[in-house]
Amino acid sequence: MNVRERFAEVFGRPPEGVWRAPGRINLIGEHTDYNDGLVLPFALPMGVSVAAARRDDGVLEVRSLQAGGETVRVPVAGGSVSGWATYPVGMAWVLHEYGIGGASLLVDSDLPQGAGLSSSAALLCATGLALCDLYGVEVERPELARLAQRAEWDFAGVPSGLMDPSASLLATAGHALMLDCRSGLSSRVPFAPEEAGLTLLAIDTRAGHTLADGGYARRRAECERAAGLLGVAALRDVKDLAGALGSLRDPVLRRRVQHVVTENHRVEAAVGLLRAGAAAELGALLTASHLSLRDQFEVSWPQADAVVDAATRAGARGGRMVGGGFGGSVIVLTAADRAERTRAAVEEAFAARGWAAPAFLAATPSQGARRLA
Numbered sequence: 001m002n003v004r005e006r007f008a009e010v011f012g013r014p015p016e017g018v019w020r021a022p023g024r025i026n027l028i029g030e031h032t033d034y035n036d037g038l039v040l041p042f043a044l045p046m047g048v049s050v051a052a053a054r055r056d057d058g059v060l061e062v063r064s065l066q067a068g069g070e071t072v073r074v075p076v077a078g079g080s081v082s083g084w085a086t087y088p089v090g091m092a093w094v095l096h097e098y099g100i101g102g103a104s105l106l107v108d109s110d111l112p113q114g115a116g117l118s119s120s121a122a123l124l125c126a127t128g129l130a131l132c133d134l135y136g137v138e139v140e141r142p143e144l145a146r147l148a149q150r151a152e153w154d155f156a157g158v159p160s161g162l163m164d165p166s167a168s169l170l171a172t173a174g175h176a177l178m179l180d181c182r183s184g185l186s187s188r189v190p191f192a193p194e195e196a197g198l199t200l201l202a203i204d205t206r207a208g209h210t211l212a213d214g215g216y217a218r219r220r221a222e223c224e225r226a227a228g229l230l231g232v233a234a235l236r237d238v239k240d241l242a243g244a245l246g247s248l249r250d251p252v253l254r255r256r257v258q259h260v261v262t263e264n265h266r267v268e269a270a271v272g273l274l275r276a277g278a279a280a281e282l283g284a285l286l287t288a289s290h291l292s293l294r295d296q297f298e299v300s301w302p303q304a305d306a307v308v309d310a311a312t313r314a315g316a317r318g319g320r321m322v323g324g325g326f327g328g329s330v331i332v333l334t335a336a337d338r339a340e341r342t343r344a345a346v347e348e349a350f351a352a353r354g355w356a357a358p359a360f361l362a363a364t365p366s367q368g369a370r371r372l373a
């Protein structure tokens with residue numbers, strides 16, 4: 001039974017429509033978004049669908065096919081909730097100012113949660129599109145991305161950046177999205193690995209991941225502290241890396257700055273390679289990004305390091321952890337005819353350490369959020 005039929009069963013009437021927003025993988029540009037920097041994500045084929053219909057009593061009722069449990073009901077003007085429902089409720093609360101009213105929402109997801117693939121942004125964006133369409137509220141997508149970010153900050157208490165909702169709302173099939181997180185301007189960069197004889201493997205390491213547990217917020221605070229000491233608005237503005245490193249006394253802050261500044265350069269290099277039709281050369285940049293996230297930003301985790309190590313030994317072009325870190329997923333770029341060998345090497349590395357087997361996902365750059373029916 002699909003989400004439309006389940007909606008009728010749960011709420012006793014048909015939905016007015018179904019909206020879908022994808023998860024994302026960030027090709028490169030990690031921990032740069034909240035430093036006003038550059039990112040290069042693309043949308044996944046997997047995502048979150050929301051079947052929805054208006055209610056005229058100002059109440060938002062939400063239910064998830066995956067999370068189970070009761071239907072959550074709160075006034076659209078704001079109410080207290082916890083867990084997954086925080087996201088749709090937070091989005092509705094932010095959009096309330098724009099004139100949306102009550103609604104029934106049924107959420108269905110084929111995106112693994114906690115895999116660092118942005119299931120929360122997908123939920124925010126699918127909900128946001130659904131509510132705007134239902135109430136005829138016109139919000140440009142870059143603005144909707146900012147509203148989704150605000151909902152996550154204010155309701156879920158996670159100080160995430162602009163990348164995830166922007167990727168979900170603005171990405172297009174066969175492309176990555178180069179986003180300047182200061183100006184909010186974005187452009188599409190052709191990225192179709194198969195056409196270049198390459199395979200991009202996305203690997204859920206099955207190691208726990210949550211942004212709410214403090215490590216992410218601490219990194220963000222360190223970056224802000226470093227920018228303050230360097231007298232710049234954001235680490236994006238550091239042009240003379242050697243000079244900046246020379247003037248910071250705290251070795252931890254030096255490492256954070258080293259990562260952010262070099263990572264922005266890697267995004268620019270990656271965009272240049274893709275535009276030149278040299279996607280295979282991205283591999284070395286991915287691995288350089290991983291080493292920087294491991295050693296300078298210190299957000300990698302043992303399973304991610306093992307994937308990159310096993311994959312590059314097996315002849316892959318390169319790979320790196322994606323997302324906030326401390327668990328989640330890894331991408332590996334390999335020649336298509338080495339993909340099987342790479343995959344087997346990663347599986348063996350996990351088995352040898354007694355870790356749960358990793359899950360391999362389809363990482364085809366896909367369409368962004370849209371109305372399905």
Ligand code: GLA
Pocket residue numbers: 029030031032033034160161162163164211323324325
């Ligand atoms: C998480 C956040 C993003 C971004 C990444 C790190 O995924 O949600 O905004 O900061 O971490 O690049």
